[in-house]
Amino acid sequence: MGVTVIKEAGLCFGVKRATQLAFIAAANQSGPVFTLGPLIHNPQVVAELIQAGVTVISDLKQVEQGTLIVRSHGLHPKILEQARRMGLNIVDATCPFVKKVQRYAAALREEGYQVVIIGDEDHPEVQGIKGCSGNEIVVLGDEKEIQQVDLGKKLGIVAQTTQSDKNFSAIVGKLAGSAQEIKIYNTICKATSIRQKATLGLAQQVDIMIVVGGRNSANTNRLVQLCRQVETPTYLVEIAGEIDPHWFKGKHKIGVSAGASTPHRIISQVVERLRAFS
Ligand code: SF4
Numbered sequence: 001m002g003v004t005v006i007k008e009a010g011l012c013f014g015v016k017r018a019t020q021l022a023f024i025a026a027a028n029q030s031g032p033v034f035t036l037g038p039l040i041h042n043p044q045v046v047a048e049l050i051q052a053g054v055t056v057i058s059d060l061k062q063v064e065q066g067t068l069i070v071r072s073h074g075l076h077p078k079i080l081e082q083a084r085r086m087g088l089n090i091v092d093a094t095c096p097f098v099k100k101v102q103r104y105a106a107a108l109r110e111e112g113y114q115v116v117i118i119g120d121e122d123h124p125e126v127q128g129i130k131g132c133s134g135n136e137i138v139v140l141g142d143e144k145e146i147q148q149v150d151l152g153k154k155l156g157i158v159a160q161t162t163q164s165d166k167n168f169s170a171i172v173g174k175l176a177g178s179a180q181e182i183k184i185y186n187t188i189c190k191a192t193s194i195r196q197k198a199t200l201g202l203a204q205q206v207d208i209m210i211v212v213g214g215r216n217s218a219n220t221n222r223l224v225q226l227c228r229q230v231e232t233p234t235y236l237v238e239i240a241g242e243i244d245p246h247w248f249k250g251k252h253k254i255g256v257s258a259g260a261s262t263p264h265r266i267i268s269q270v271v272e273r274l275r276a277f278s
Pocket of ligand 1 (some may be wrong): 012013014015072095096097098161162189190191192260
């Protein structure tokens with residue numbers, strides 16, 4: 001069996017930066033160091049951070065002092081303000097590309113546009129962007145949801161950074177037909193687009209795809225969806241130990257991709273185990 005790995009696999013810039021900032025904070029701060037929710041959507045890396053002294057809290061009420069590391073997805077401005085009022089030391093590890101989406105959303109609101117975010121309503125990145133977008137904000141996960149929301153005539157569109165190009169284009173296409181005025185910022189992260197294209201291309205050439213990443217990671221799940229759209233049998237694994245040899249019966253070509261928060265070390269372990277079957 002041959003194993004091919006997309007060359008884009010591994011931590012993206014924003015996740016690498018957030019992880020480094022968190023490890024540095026854990027090593028240098030004297031008081032408690034914590035994140036509101038997991039720093040990134042990779043349970044193995046989050047476990048390493050906990051070992052290094054970065055705890056995960058779910059509410060600022062759980063702490064009185066210390067260092068808050070803002071995760072790569074960013075934070076709702078009200079929560080950030082609350083952290084400042086509490087006098088917490090803040091290390092802002094928000095990915096600069098996510099910050100850019102927040103700035104665009106705020107500018108659109110200022111210019112009188114109804115902000116439309118193309119993304120997953122419950123995702124922490126979208127929650128942070130919502131906080132910058134004003135009261136008329138609408139979040140659309142797919143084109144079918146357009147009928148269920150109240151839209152004005154002046155729409156300002158941004159995207160969650162890990163959206164697929166296809167979903168973004170489909171929704172923008174529909175909205176363009178109904179609005180009088182529309183301003184669009186395609187804020188899908190380039191690293192995400194490139195990784196998705198490479199994954200889709202590989203999925204079309206192999207018999208089976210293995211996608212490595214956190215089950216709670218939106219961008220990892222999107223890669224799985226893309227592979228399945230071209231009907232390639234696809235499995236999501238977080239670690240090498242989850243691979244089942246039965247998946248490869250009658251398969252000759254294996255493709256491997258990975259989410260933006262999956263370290264090279266975990267990808268290498270997966271590839272090593274796959275090559276052991278060859
Ligand atoms: S995928 Fe892009 S936007 Fe998201 S954290 Fe990585 S570099 Fe930043």
